[in-house]
C-alpha cells in the first residue's frame with residue numbers, strides 16, 4: 001500500500017481512509033482532515049513549497065491515486 005502525505009501538517013496516511021482530497025494542477029492531494037484541506041486550498045503553492053523543503057525528494061502521492 002502506498003501511503004500519501006498531507007502536505008499541510010506532514011502526516012502520512014492511507015488514501016483509502018482520508019476522505020479530504022483536492023485536485024490541483026492535475027494531481028490529487030489527500031488530507032487528514034478538512035482543516036488541512038481548507039488551508040491547502042487557500043494557499044496551495046505555499047504548502048507545496050514548504051513540503052518540498054521539509055521532505056526533499058518526497059512525492060506526496062507516489063502512486064498517483
Ligand SMILES: [Zn+2]
Pocket residue numbers: 006008009010011031032033036
Ligand atoms: Zn493534516
